[in-house]
Amino acid sequence: MLVLEKNNQLGLPDGWYEILFSESITNIPLTGYKLKQKDYQEKGKLPVIDQGQEYIGGYTDRINLQVNCELPIIIFGDHTKSVKFVNNNFVAGADGIKVLKPKSFFDPKLFYYFTKAIKLPEKGYARHYQFLEKSFIRIPPLNEQKRIVAKIEELFSEIEHISESLKIIKDKIEYYRRSLLVTSFQNLSQKELLSECAEIGTGGTPSRKKPEYYNGKIPWVKTTEIKNSHIENTDEKITQLGLDNSNAKIYPKNSVILAMYGEGKTRGRVAILDISASTNQACAVMVCNPKKLFYKYCFYWFQSQYYEIRAKSSGGNQPNLNLGIIKKLEIPLTDMINQEKIVAQIELELSQIEFFRKNITQTFLKTDLIRNSILKQAFEGKLVTQDPNDEPAEVLLQKIKREKQKISN
Template sequence: MIKLQTNDVKIPYTWKNVRLKEIAIINPQRPKNLNYGDDNLTTFVPMPAVCAAKGAIENPLTVPFKKVKKGYTFFMEGDVLFAKITPCMQNGKHAIAENLINGIGFGTTEFHVIRPLNNVLAMWVHSFIRQEKVLSKATESFTGAVGQQRVPKDFLENLIIPLPPLPEQKRIVEILHKQLELVEKAKKSAEEKLQAVKKLRESLLNNVFRQMEILPTGWKYVTLGDVCEMMTGGTPNSSIREYYDNGNIKWLVSGDIHQKEIFDCPNRITEKGLNNSNAKYLPVNSVLIALNGQGKTRGTVALLRTEAACNQSLLAMYPIDKEKLVSEYLYYVLTSIYQQIRNITGDNHRSGLSITIVKQIKLALPPLAEQKQIVEKLSKQLDAADKVLKQCEEELEAINKLPASLLQKAFEGD
């Protein structure tokens, strides 16, 4: 097929590049003669109702017309909704308005409405605007303050879109739809596989550290305060640059805890920063626990494999007697009771853990030889599970890149 170079994009010779405003109305006016009773039910689409991954409306609301007839965005069956505000725009919250009650609907004012004319399919426009390169260009047009930036109407009006003949659009859209359905199925399968591997990892730990009514011979219950020394850190004054600039002391914060085994970290402080704060060197092979932090951070543990200091959000634990406790055993035990640790203060509690609380955590302690056997067995099993987990994550990452590739090919006529 012969292709012409047009606006840096090769398209078939039967196609043409047009501005979106030439083939669609952007933010069309609401009909003045809309005769709709106040108590009649209508479709309402808040931003959370749009699935960013699929680019589809999944959970619309049904509300009385009187609640939405003023102050909201009006659209009709077949219109394309474009989320104009950050970060919804970049995340892909753009959808075709379908299955609307009586063919009309209302939504958040953060939508631009694109109404395709007779020579273009809604699916063609929708697929085009969801491309990464289009969304990237849209960010360059943002107006407004940071955090409240929006894509202006004229960006969409002047957006160049390749336009094939209508039969060609239908053919490509049908093929693209089938391909994206297959991608979605593959993604779902990969996600299920990933979750299964994660559950396998959890079960390996739970099988070893399950609650036992009667402890095996030689085992005993202890608290962390009985068997561990503990220390936390501090933060040097951030306004004094000599505490940080050109520093060579590794300085850990709560976000570093997710490494499982910590050999390095991004942050550094100087010797002056260390000496003029509560930060201090932590023993190598300590078990670190996050006392607080965002998301799933609080209660997460890691093994420290390098000389480093930390801030006050982390607590380091190390055996009082290395002939009675192995750090790796402690790490695995605490990993297995992660949710129990979070539940001590409530899973949504913002106050976090403390040294006092951590000292009271109980664990079953076997003789040293058994600890080492457990660690050796678990290490092999978890290493194998982690390799499969990495493969699953890489597979899912590759699948997630497919839609962008398919869309690009579709709009180049391949």
């Protein structure tokens, strides 16, 4: 039985109604039709759609797992709250998704947009469908639904064009940053082994089986904290007992740290210690000789050589760097005064690059806010003009109700 909330009780536009979300959909059962993430392929006959932020999580050739339902449908991520409009054959990811078929009184695309507009509580990785199904969703007249969808997609298309332009600019800024660092060291012909102008060491990990080794006062750096920036604090701290019973050692402020291991982009990144700290064994630490190598010069040079240093990694499935490789690196050198001048020029230009990068990031955030504002206006009936000749949603709902009664009789 449909639970209707009239427009005059809610301040909705004429002809609009609200019903419980659970009464606006059919839940498509997925028993026996789910694929675990470990079984995803990079290529395959069918896309796997899950609750991740990307539209497609992976692929599979297991066509027997294809979800058998009338398209289009909506996928809701029970944990992530992601909402996806699906109008192609697919296999469902195994973890936490709901496959929802909007009922005939809803334009499927508008249902998708209105579902995105429903505000749900933030419960972390807990399940959120329990809140969604108890929410109310608004139903405009069917003709108005189509006008709203057309307007949303017109506006979203304009925003997407702006976003694509911003991405191109962002890529160019990153390319310029990389070029700046590379060219800053390009014309220096004199080179010296890094090991001859810096003490190079690593660290260690106190036994995780000994709780008394952790939650101390000694900062302890891991590679996930190395992000081409300065380290002022660490996620974890160890005790003196942990330090004494491991290969960890304390390095002074202004040491340069390089990530030797790490997934994705981590390996090859560097950081400067703004504090005295210890590290784990995945970090190489350079304590620069103050008479030969300015620590900031070393820091920026490593950034300029990011891809070249990563290419020196060795190993099988997970290639890594090691101290032997780091010690054999040759760094272009000039006198200390020139090193400081080079650093000053790099930092001047990087500050300008950072200014533009922040502006781009803020503009990206504004496009998201504009999208949300458009959906809010649509949900409140403020996006398109109303047509008094449209059949009210209540009439449509009553027709559907009578048809169901005829079928049941």
